[in-house]
Amino acid sequence: MSDGADGEAARVQRAEFYDRYHIPFDHDAAIKVRRSGLLRGSSGTGHARDTVVHLHVKEPFSAGRLSRGADSYLCEKGSTVDFQGREERHKNDDGETVIPAVTCETCLDRMERWEVNDGQ
Structure with missing residues (x-):
């Protein structure tokens, strides 16, 4: 199996996701860190088996009845991205974010x- 091909396919899939x-x-991706994911014997990343990636709202916005403050999750009013703004970015093997x-x-x-x- 070629890690490079899998990595490239994953990169293209992520790019296509955000292009939709x-x-x-201003936004990013973030998780809600779980203490259990930081304890001894865990991965140390704050992830649990059912961890999902959220849209991190980086600046205040309002769109009709939907509004969020800076550094919040789109899914939850009054939420804040904690653990030092735990953004889910990392570097791949090519050094790309x-x-x-x-x-x-x-x-x-x-x-x-x-x-x-697209015109539909």
Whole structure:
């Protein structure tokens, strides 16, 4: 198996994910760190088996009835991104910054309003 091909396929898939949206505010990806994921015997990353990636709202915005403050999660009003702004970025083997696709169902539902419709 070729790690390079898998890595490239994953990179393309992530790029295609974010290309589907026109999100009108500064954003990133983040997880809600779990203490259990930081304890001895864990991966030390704050991840648990059911950890999902959220859309991290980096600046205040308002779109109709939906509004969020800076450094919050799109899925949860009044939330804050904690653990030093735990962004889910990492470097791949080529040294490129990788931002994972959002996997939180609530974030994805709310992101639908910014989905790009290619003339459909």
